[in-house]
Amino acid sequence: MHIETFELERMQSLWENLVELNLTESGIHPFTLRELLSEEEIDELLDVRLGYGWTNGEPDLRNAIAAYYPGATADNVLVTNGSAEANFLAMWSMLEPGDEIVLMLPNYMQIWGLARSLGVEVKPFYLREDHGWAPDLDEIRGLVSSKTRAIVMCNPNNPTGAVLDHSTMKEIVAIARDADAIVYADEVYKGVELNSAEGPSFRDLDDRAIVAAGLSKALAHPGLRIGWLVGPEEFIAEAWHRNDYTTITTSILSEHVATKILEPARRQAILDRNRSMLRENLALLQDWIDQRRQHFRFVPPQAGGMAFLHYDHDINSTAFTTRLRDERSLLVLPGDVYGMDHYLRLGIGERSDYLLSGLERLGQAFDEL
Ligand SMILES: Cc1ncc(COP(=O)(O)O)c(C=O)c1O
Structure with a gap:
């Protein structure tokens, strides 16, 4: 390949x-770690038994993640090695040769390269600089077809830092539904909006949507290598099954720290x-x-x-x-x-x-x- x-x-x-x-x-x-945790919490880490843990993610961590996605439970969550592995598992689980995806560009170029290597036709739509890096919805409408498996977003966007407004997100969900496709969104930069409150997730708008996120970007801890997928239970089960072939699990120490990071106040x-x-x-x-x-x-x-x-x-x-x-x-x-x-x-x-x-x-x- x-x-x-x-x-x-x-x-x-x-x-x-x-x-x-x-x-x-x-x-x-x-x-x-010293800046992040109290001495007592660092001490707790010393007693974490260094086994495999749960290969889909410790229940405490999956519950902590699910709490940020209304309606989700731990069964809607798979913990991965960074959001990079989340993107990999999602595309590998979702796509077959001959499928099409409609992809936001510019973008973190992982899905661009990966999907093409899986024999998928990638149809790009470009954010428009003259519109403050917003997408042209008609362009997206013109690209979807009966072969479209997913409309793939990166929101907030890498590299422009653009954030989709709420009505545009709703329109994109509607376009995907009409085409019997799903919305897939990489949301790893969500949470550090500069002049507004934290924006919604595509999961807030559509329970068929699948999102990837993690601790590396908005949450400033890339060295823990903790990411996640949130989506419908059957999809998460399929991605977990494939995770047996990639990395089996993440690090139990990282999962322990991640659970602390996701405490709401912290x-x-x-x-x-x-x-x-x-x-x-x-x-x-x-x-x-x-x-x-x-x-x-x-x-x-x-x-x-x-x-x-x-x-x-x-x-x-x-x-x-x-x-x-x-x-x-x-x-x-x-x-x-x-x-x-x-x-x-x-x-x-x-x-x-x-x-x-x-x-x-x-x-x-x-x-x-
Ligand atoms: C949009 C986006 N997704 C995923 C990743 C991968 O990040 P990580 O695996 O560290 O979470 C990056 C890294 O730059 C990124 O920009």
Whole structure:
């Protein structure tokens, strides 16, 4: 089975630990265990028996996740190794060669590559920058067919940080129903909306919807490798059955910590801290852009840990970011990984002094063009 290179991840895997400044991270500065837990709770961890646990996720954790999805129970939840494994298991469970999916682009490009390798026809619709990165619903309507298995969303979106409004979400659910397809949504950035309350999940609007989420992005703990799928019971059972072939289970220590993170007060405190870091950093980025306004086009993100920026300098995005990496030890994602040259994706979830150092180097590089 041929699978194309997942450029977005490959570039980070190869370089993120070799540069001085890494602005490719799309999440928010992670916590240490000591910052997250009390001494008593850390002590509890020392007594966790290091067995397999429950391969679909400890019941306490599945219940804690289900509590964020009205109407869901632990049987609607499968705990996975990151939302990456959730996406993998979902697509592998759902799709057959010859099926079609309608996919939001730009997007975290995992499902784009994976679905095509499964023999699925991927029909993309593009978020419109001139509409604040909102989708054109007529474009989606024009793409669904009797072969459409799912309309696949990433909301909030990677890389634009755009968030679908409530009525658009309802329309997308209606389009999927009319086509006898389902909505699949990767919601791993949900919870760090910058200027509004936490938005709804597609599960709140449609009990046939399947969503992926996890602790890596909005909740700032990628190193725990905890993600999840929430969906109809039969679908979750099928994905669990396939999980026997992938990783069997997640780490029991991570599950224990994840259950603590999802306690409502603690989860809210993490999201509040993250939101305030992002707001501060976005203001710094906006200042930086304002100083060079004539060269950039920028729709500020509404959520998530990244900003997607258009530049008009006459240099290809991969050539430019390779130069940044080799000459300035600064890693930035080129728009090319999304098939969108002349864009850059900048992580804005780091500590502000780190972001400022990165922006300084980026500014020097642009000034020299
Ligand atoms: C939209 C989206 N989904 C999934 C992932 C994978 O994240 P993880 O497996 O760490 O949860 C990423 C990582 O960047 C992402 O941006």
